[in-house]
Amino acid sequence: MSEKELGKKLDRCLADSAVKLGAGLGLGIVFSVVFFKRHTWPVAFGLGMGLGMAYTNCQNDLRAPYLIQRNIKMAS
Amino acid sequence: MLRVCLKGANSAARKCLCGNGVPLHPLQQCRSYTSGGSGSSAGKIVAASVLTMGGGVGGTILYANWDPKFRANVEKSIPYSDQVFGLALGPAAPPPVINKPRKVEPVQISSMSEVWKDSKQPKAKEVQRKAEQPDAEGPPAPAPQETLEAAAKCTECEHEPAVKERPEGEVAARLAEQDKAEQDLLTSLSSNLEDALGSTAKVTLQAIGAQEAALQAIAQHTRQLREAMEAEAPPDKKSTQWRVLEDALSERSRSVDEAGAAVLKAKAELDKLRGVIDGAKHLKIAAARPSILAAEENLHSMVVDLDSVVTRVQTAQSEAKIVSQYSELVNEAKAQFQKELNSITPEIQANWKGLRKLTQDDLNSLIAHAHRRIDQLNRELAEQRVREQIHIDSALEQQKLEDKKALEVAISTALEHNREQMRLEQEKKVEETREVMEAEMRTQLRRQAAAHTDHLRDVLKVQEQELRSEAEEILNSSLMEKETEYRRLTQDQLDSFTLDMNAAYARLKGMEEAIDSHVIAEEEARKAHQLWLSVEALNYTLKTAALNDPTEPLEGAVQAIKESCAEDEFAQALATALPSESLSRGVYSEASLRARFYTIRQLARRVALIDETRNSLYQYFLSYLQAMLLFEKAQEAPPAKLSAEDLDTFKLLSYAAYSLEHGDLELAAKLVNQLKGESRRVAQDWLKEARLTLETKQVVSLLSAYANAVGLGTTMAP
Numbered sequence: 001m002s003e004k005e006l007g008k009k010l011d012r013c014l015a016d017s018a019v020k021l022g023a024g025l026g027l028g029i030v031f032s033v034v035f036f037k038r039h040t041w042p043v044a045f046g047l048g049m050g051l052g053m054a055y056t057n058c059q060n061d062l063r064a065p066y067l068i069q070r071n072i073k074m075a076s
Numbered sequence: 077m078l079r080v081c082l083k084g085a086n087s088a089a090r091k092c093l094c095g096n097g098v099p100l101h102p103l104q105q106c107r108s109y110t111s112g113g114s115g116s117s118a119g120k121i122v123a124a125s126v127l128t129m130g131g132g133v134g135g136t137i138l139y140a141n142w143d144p145k146f147r148a149n150v151e152k153s154i155p156y157s158d159q160v161f162g163l164a165l166g167p168a169a170p171p172p173v174i175n176k177p178r179k180v181e182p183v184q185i186s187s188m189s190e191v192w193k194d195s196k197q198p199k200a201k202e203v204q205r206k207a208e209q210p211d212a213e214g215p216p217a218p219a220p221q222e223t224l225e226a227a228a229k230c231t232e233c234e235h236e237p238a239v240k241e242r243p244e245g246e247v248a249a250r251l252a253e254q255d256k257a258e259q260d261l262l263t264s265l266s267s268n269l270e271d272a273l274g275s276t277a278k279v280t281l282q283a284i285g286a287q288e289a290a291l292q293a294i295a296q297h298t299r300q301l302r303e304a305m306e307a308e309a310p311p312d313k314k315s316t317q318w319r320v321l322e323d324a325l326s327e328r329s330r331s332v333d334e335a336g337a338a339v340l341k342a343k344a345e346l347d348k349l350r351g352v353i354d355g356a357k358h359l360k361i362a363a364a365r366p367s368i369l370a371a372e373e374n375l376h377s378m379v380v381d382l383d384s385v386v387t388r389v390q391t392a393q394s395e396a397k398i399v400s401q402y403s404e405l406v407n408e409a410k411a412q413f414q415k416e417l418n419s420i421t422p423e424i425q426a427n428w429k430g431l432r433k434l435t436q437d438d439l440n441s442l443i444a445h446a447h448r449r450i451d452q453l454n455r456e457l458a459e460q461r462v463r464e465q466i467h468i469d470s471a472l473e474q475q476k477l478e479d480k481k482a483l484e485v486a487i488s489t490a491l492e493h494n495r496e497q498m499r500l501e502q503e504k505k506v507e508e509t510r511e512v513m514e515a516e517m518r519t520q521l522r523r524q525a526a527a528h529t530d531h532l533r534d535v536l537k538v539q540e541q542e543l544r545s546e547a548e549e550i551l552n553s554s555l556m557e558k559e560t561e562y563r564r565l566t567q568d569q570l571d572s573f574t575l576d577m578n579a580a581y582a583r584l585k586g587m588e589e590a591i592d593s594h595v596i597a598e599e600e601a602r603k604a605h606q607l608w609l610s611v612e613a614l615n616y617t618l619k620t621a622a623l624n625d626p627t628e629p630l631e632g633a634v635q636a637i638k639e640s641c642a643e644d645e646f647a648q649a650l651a652t653a654l655p656s657e658s659l660s661r662g663v664y665s666e667a668s669l670r671a672r673f674y675t676i677r678q679l680a681r682r683v684a685l686i687d688e689t690r691n692s693l694y695q696y697f698l699s700y701l702q703a704m705l706l707f708e709k710a711q712e713a714p715p716a717k718l719s720a721e722d723l724d725t726f727k728l729l730s731y732a733a734y735s736l737e738h739g740d741l742e743l744a745a746k747l748v749n750q751l752k753g754e755s756r757r758v759a760q761d762w763l764k765e766a767r768l769t770l771e772t773k774q775v776v777s778l779l780s781a782y783a784n785a786v787g788l789g790t791t792m793a794p
Contacts (some may be wrong), residue, residue: 002758002764062691066688
């Protein structure tokens with residue numbers, strides 16, 4: 001079902017963003033805790049990275065069909 | 077031909093006459109002429125034409141009268157001219173018909189009539205004499221030509237009603253009667269003749285015998301006389317001799333008288349016989365002719381004999397006379413000599429033989445006497461010689477006279493005899509010739525008869541041949557006719573039979589074909605029915621699509637279709653044309669698709685801005701925003717032609733929604749197919765499903781249509 005694909009993608013995107021955010025948060029928290037003395041900027045950084053990654057992944061995921069694959073044989 | 081010329085002349089005359097008028101309007105002129113405007117010239121023309129035609133016709137008739145060939149020609153060429161000629165001239169003389177049996181060939185005589193002719197030949201004269209009209213056979217005595225002509229006449233007796241032909245039996249009876257009468261006459265005649273002949277012969281013989289006797293007597297008498305003369309018997313013997321002589325003389329006279337009487341009697345009898353013969357001759361019976369001739373001959377011979385005997389007797393008599401004269405003379409001479417001798421030598425006897433004893437004187441005297449005698453005799457001789465001449469002359473004269481008389485008599489008798497003989501001979505010859513001729517005629521007639529028979533036979537043969545050939549021809553023709561008839565009939569029968577057979581066969585064939593076609597049709601119908609059933613099944617399976625669930629896989633139904641119409645290529649093709657997904661998975665129903673469409677629509681609205689260039693997340697946000705903010709008609713009737721601005725997603729979607737709502741999945745699919753970008757991608761599956769469904773539906777509808785068509789086609793109209 002092609003119409004469900006978008007939903008799936010969005011789901012994935014959300015899930016991924018959640019994960020990424022979580023992971024970013026986590027890592028941020030971790031880093032903030034560990035390395036950066038509980039500044040919030042690693043968390044934000046982590047959240048931001050996570051969000052950014054999630055965004056990019058989502059975008060890539062959504063763009064994926066429009067990317068030209070390299071499996072086209074070059075005429076030689 | 078003449079009439080054509082005449083007509084031409086007439087037309088020419090008319091034309092000329094008409095042409096002599098105004099040359100520019102000849103017809104009008106003619107019309108004016110014949111309409112009676114100037115009647116005299118019309119009358120003149122009519123008269124002239126009538127005259128010419130009459131002249132022509134008259135000339136033709138005259139010439140035809142003169143020349144029969146021309147007449148025949150004209151009759152042949154111009155119909156009904158023979159009637160005109162018949163009226164004018166009388167019937168044409170028939171051409172000289174060469175009737176073969178009438179063809180004169182003298183040697184041909186019919187064999188049948190030969191007997192008739194033979195029997196009738198002796199009666200021919202009587203028939204000829206007695207018959208007033210020409211008899212059936214005609215006189216055969218004349219030339220065969222005549223006979224044949226008579227026969228010819230006989231053959232066309234029916235053409236001559238004047239000639240009444242006696243019936244054969246009557247003629248034969250008459251002939252028999254005539255025959256009998258003739259026979260009787262003949263017998264009587266012959267008997268008469270024979271009697272007469274017999275009597276005459278007897279009498280003649282008697283006469284001849286008498287004459288002979290007379291002759292004998294005369295001869296004897298003469299002989300005796302001569303003997304008496306010559307012999308110098310002694311007187312007593314002489315006297316006996318003379319007595320004997322006298323007896324002989326008397327005998328002779330008697331016999332002569334007897335002979336004369338007998339001759340007279342014989343002559344009378346002969347005359348009687350002649351009379352009888354003449355009478356017989358007068359009867360003119362040809363058959364008696366030979367007997368008559370014989371009688372005549374006998375008569376003649378008897379007469380001749382009689383005459384000869386009479387002449388012999390006469391000669392004998394004359395001889396006797398001579399002899400007697402001679403004897404007298406001798407006697408006289410002897411007496412004279414004796415007298416002389418006695419006168420000279422009286423003692424010498426008359427017997428010369430006893431003269432041996434004579435003396436020389438006697439001898440001398442005798443010799444002298446002898447000499448004297450000799451002289452005397454010489455003188456007498458001389459005298460006699462002189463007188464002899466005179467005597468001889470006179471005697472000659474007398475003799476001549478007598479001879480003449482006798483000659484005359486002899487001539488007359490000889491002439492008579494000769495005449496008689498000649499007559500007899502002639503008659504005999506005539507008789508002979510007649511016989512010969514009759515024989516010849518008989519032979520000729522026989523030959524004629526034979527030839528006639530031959531000819532008849534030939535003619536009959538020819539006729540037979542002709543008749544046979546004719547009959548054969550007729551037979552053949554009738555046979556052929558019958559055969560052709562038969563053949564035709566058989567052929568007709570055969571034809572009709574063949575026709576019937578053909579018809580029956582054709583009907584049989586037709587029936588078979590009908591049955592086969594029926595079978596085939598039924599088969600077809602069955603197949604169609606099956607096809608239809610299977611297509612119906614397929615249709616039904618199509619209907620089994622639950623909402624949001626595809627139908628059952630169509631494979632079974634399609635398989636059933638495939639099985640049901642294994643020979644139907646179209647169905648097979650169609651069956652194979654079904655998309656495999658429909659077979660394996662089934663297709664979605666239109667309702668489900670419709671329902672699904674709304675989801676698609678929603679989604680497509682949301683991603684309307686996304687395409688290859690714009691596919692970032694921001695665009696997604698924007699498109700979402702657009703979708704939220706943009707309001708289009710839920711359903712919009714799609715135009716017939718999509719313009720460029722109709723290719724907007726929203727519009728397309730509304731068009732598609734409209735089409736879907738109105739059941740036009742195809743159009744909806746088409747419209748959806750126009751989506752671009754992400755909307756398209758989103759609608760891809762739906763499109764695919766729609767396509768599948770459409771395809772399947774199309775195929776199924778084709779199949780059903782086909783099945784319907786086939787079913788319709790195979791359905792027999794009641």
